[in-house]
Amino acid sequence: MNSPFASSFPALRSGFSYLDNAAGAQVPSHCIDAISQFLTGGSCNVGQPYAASKVATTLKARARAETAEFLHCQPEEVMLGPSATALTFQVGRALSRLFQAGDEVVISELEHESNAAPWRALEAQGVTVKLWRARWPEGRLEASDLRALVTPRTRLVAVTAAANSVGATPDVAAAVEVAHGVGAWLFVDAVHSSPHHLPDVKAWGADFAVFSPYKVFGPHLGCLYVRRELLAGLPADKLWFIPDDSPQKFEPGTANHEGWAGWLGSLRYLREELGGGQPGREGLVRAFQRIEALERPLLEATLERLSKHPRVTLYGPKEPKGRVATFCFNVPGIPARAVAEHLAGQDVGVAAGHYYATLAAEALGLMPDGAVRASLLHYNTLADVDRLMAGLDSLPR
Numbered sequence: 001m002n003s004p005f006a007s008s009f010p011a012l013r014s015g016f017s018y019l020d021n022a023a024g025a026q027v028p029s030h031c032i033d034a035i036s037q038f039l040t041g042g043s044c045n046v047g048q049p050y051a052a053s054k055v056a057t058t059l060k061a062r063a064r065a066e067t068a069e070f071l072h073c074q075p076e077e078v079m080l081g082p083s084a085t086a087l088t089f090q091v092g093r094a095l096s097r098l099f100q101a102g103d104e105v106v107i108s109e110l111e112h113e114s115n116a117a118p119w120r121a122l123e124a125q126g127v128t129v130k131l132w133r134a135r136w137p138e139g140r141l142e143a144s145d146l147r148a149l150v151t152p153r154t155r156l157v158a159v160t161a162a163a164n165s166v167g168a169t170p171d172v173a174a175a176v177e178v179a180h181g182v183g184a185w186l187f188v189d190a191v192h193s194s195p196h197h198l199p200d201v202k203a204w205g206a207d208f209a210v211f212s213p214y215k216v217f218g219p220h221l222g223c224l225y226v227r228r229e230l231l232a233g234l235p236a237d238k239l240w241f242i243p244d245d246s247p248q249k250f251e252p253g254t255a256n257h258e259g260w261a262g263w264l265g266s267l268r269y270l271r272e273e274l275g276g277g278q279p280g281r282e283g284l285v286r287a288f289q290r291i292e293a294l295e296r297p298l299l300e301a302t303l304e305r306l307s308k309h310p311r312v313t314l315y316g317p318k319e320p321k322g323r324v325a326t327f328c329f330n331v332p333g334i335p336a337r338a339v340a341e342h343l344a345g346q347d348v349g350v351a352a353g354h355y356y357a358t359l360a361a362e363a364l365g366l367m368p369d370g371a372v373r374a375s376l377l378h379y380n381t382l383a384d385v386d387r388l389m390a391g392l393d394s395l396p397r
Helices: 010-014 029-041 051-071 084-096 117-125 143-149 172-181 257-274 280-308 336-344 358-363 382-393
Strands: 078-081 104-108 128-132 154-160 185-189 208-211 222-226 313-315 326-330 351-353 371-375
Touching (some): 029 051, 029 257, 051 257, 051 280, 078 084, 084 117, 084 185, 084 208, 084 222, 104 117, 117 128, 154 172, 257 280, 280 313, 280 326, 280 382, 336 351, 336 382
Parallel strands (some): 104 128, 185 208
Antiparallel strands (some): 208 222, 313 326, 326 371, 351 371
16 A cells, blocks of 8 residues: 655654644655755864865755745845744744835735734734635635725735645736736745745746645755845844845844755655656756656645545635645544554555634634534555545545
């Protein structure tokens, strides 16, 4: 029952069905070995003339450059941090010094709290925060609804590229067009979309974007994109000698060098094992074409079987188009946590709760207990889907 990718992912060799990938992906040996190699060679900081420090200096520069290839931007537009949440709060603090009472921010109803709380904090200084409501139960975001919300006072629109709750994938480029039409900036949360679809900040036209390498087969880290033209004008809590136009302004303290070594290993996995060995952005493009092809039958099979299951109430898009392989559902009469515990006993790992997507959970009437979430990635198999369904079939009545 092991995944065909078990040779690359040690955790998959147990045969356990990891279906909580939206909370973090498993990591390949490329990542694990890169972390070990860096630490074995000498753990130190950057900028000094001895050999180990030179390795760390080169490593950080490579991490920034290859993350830029991943996002499709320039290295000087990439900030390397501890988490997407921490980086988003840093942007929020910067904007709090630029925005004024009467300015407006729009957040979508599909957001993870990390792309909502930093903007709601601006209300304390008189900024109006508006909610771009989704159309339920599918969880669709329509650009026409956003257009009705924005005004000349709108300064920022925050939207996810894929909902970590119901799996819906909003049209980010359409949201950018609406935001830019009134002179507002667009902040994209690409955390949940990035393991399924390769981010492209140029194609989106985004002003800001975040993602988490640990969702993309890497260590627990975060990355922030800031459009080059905006960087120097953003206030930051930084050391005085860091230039205003340097990405280091949002990178206080010593970097997690071993983590960035692991992320480079994860990118090597994508290029070598899925991207045909092609270097650069092209290797990543090919890798994600393969990922999308591998996920498609898993998405279709899980969606069809959950939709038809007589005891399951499924939330989110009912068609494969416009969604990723993340499924939010309940079994009426059984608490979500109890369903997850039962499935864990069947060697199936799923999530239960609101997964920090409280706006969506409230809209669906699921608070405080939330719902079950099964989320699949390219290394999952149809056998994992079978085990999920068998576990649901065996729930007590």
